[in-house]
Amino acid sequence: MILVTGATGNVGRHVVNLLLQAGEQVRATSRNPERAGLPEGVEVIRADMSQPEDLQAALQGADRAFLLPVAGQVRGFLDVAAKAGLGHLVLLSALAVTMEHAGVLGSVNAEYEQAVTESGLPWTFLRPGAFMANDLRWAPGIKNGGVVRAPFGEAATAPIDERDIAAAATRALLDDGHAGKAYELTGPESLTTAERVRILGEVLGRDLRFEELSPEQAREQMIAQTPAVVVDSMLALFGSFVGKTAEVSPVVRELTGSAPHTYADWAARNATAFR
Template structure:
């Protein structure tokens, strides 16, 4: 049995599908199984990483687990996993742990990696760069006039499709030997201006990027992120204007196929940008 935490998230939903397609028995940890809308065949159980009392039952009979990084809330899960005899944990981490200055976000992920490593349970770390799914935050602006307003439009990263992250995580869960680290990017280094252009070209709609002050974007980020995280993301984006994120071949070498392109991702999420 494989347990997937964060099963209704961008990576978790795709991971559940990958594991079912591989013929695995899958259990999904979710706050409300009745509204989770998970595929048939999944053993959806109620629980939350921040509610330790829910974890022993969720981990009963689980030999492998995908662990979503809820910062500061992994100790109870790891203790319950040890008690259950879970033999392999695949942790979703971040490439920010490899930065010379990991910043607030990198430090949070480093703490998660350290907790898993210290647990004594065999582990694998999956370290993606920025998610393509983050650009779904542009959907309202695309639908309402096609102008995306942001800062550091020429900052260039190599965003990765959540389907590729899930596929690599599934590979790791099914691999005979834990202990590897997978650093993932997409196939292309693209600026925000490039990505807005690709959205328009893929969907056949007019789009443009409009530069606005940093503080305007920071205020939007603070609606969903703590201030240190917002500042770290903006600083990294600013730095990528002169030091673009390079691409890595990890998805191809791991799965034997190329990673999805940004245009692939846009087409997959077309309704979010046009409905």
Template sequence: MILVTGATGNVGRHVVGELLGSDVRIRALSRDPASARLPADVEVAPTDEMPLDGVTSLFLNPAVFWHGLGDVLDRAKSAGVRRVVMLSSSAALDTDPSNQIAAHHLGVEHAIEDSGLEWTFVRPGEFSSNARAWAEAIRAGEPVRGPFPAARTTPIHERDIAAVAARALTADDLVGARPVLTGPEVLTHPEMVRIIGEAVRRPARFEEITPEEARKEMLAQPYMRDGLVDTLLRLRARAVDAPVEVSPEVERITGRPPRTFAEWAADHADDFR
């Protein structure tokens, strides 16, 4: 059986969807199973119970373990779990010790390595689904406000991340691998906003704000802390000039090219209407 943590999330829901096509049983976790809206033939259990009986592989989303892994890896080993596939981040490649996103993901990666379990660390860059934060402004016909409009990124569709994770959970060829995943193209946020406007057939535009204004807006969001906001702003400032590479890994692992941001915008157009 495969246990999917964060199963209602951007990636987890698609991991469940990918696994449904294979010959494995799935247990999906949510803090609120009653409102999880997962397929009927999937067993849904409460996250805080973390039922590990019968589980052989575990999809681990660190969003669920933001306050630490606790004893989950020891319990997994005792229960007979053999493999952990972790939703990590390409930030783990950053050698800057002040990068809190890197430190968080590397901390979880190291704990999994030390556990003696088989592992795969799936390391995506920026999710296309982060663009959902722009939905309210675009629906209202207002500009999307953000700093560093020239910063470049390689947004990846959550379904492509899930396809790689599902492969790592069900086949043996990704054990011990740390694939870095990106979408197929290099884009700026203003370009992404324009592409969403094309998907909803209504112009959508981007408006530059200063890093100080952005900082205030980010700190007003839940879960944002000074250090994390500083890290995010530093990464965006750096992305103006730093080389940005498109990774071949999604196509190498899944056999199909990663979905474009225009495909993501078409898939999620209703969120922006």
């Protein structure tokens, strides 16, 4: 049986679906199972990462697990997993661990990776870059006037579709040969923020306007929802991408046998969120 934590999240939801399609027995965790909206055929159990007894129940009988790291709760999970004799752990980390300007975004994920290494459990690290799903935050502005307000219009990333992260996770969970490997995962193309807005507009059949925010304006908006130290790291990191071309990783194709989804494909699949 495979345990999927963070199963209601952007990535975890797809991990659950892919494992079910592969015929696996899946247990998924959520703090609110009744609202999880997970498919039939998956065992959904209530688990909060801060509660050791929840983790014991979640890990009982699990031979592999996908771990969405919850801040401050990773070592607790690993202790219970090691005692339960988990056979393989796939950690959702971040490409930021490999980047010079990533600040706390890199150091936090590096700490998670270190904790996993120290746990003695067999592991695989997935290090995705920016998620395409991040652009769902543009939905309110697009619905109300067709405007996207964001900083760093010329910052380039190679954003990845969360389905491709899940597909990579599925291979790492199901196939031999992934223990001790760290995989850098990106989408198929380097795109600036302004280019993503243009593609989104083409897919939606709408003329979208991009208004560039200054880093100060963006910071003011972002700290309403995100700790200031994280906001500052994000702004410093994305600022460092201005005028560059983002590196595209071959790993999704190597692991899954399929090219990663394009941004246009992601936008078409998620179009209703912007309408």
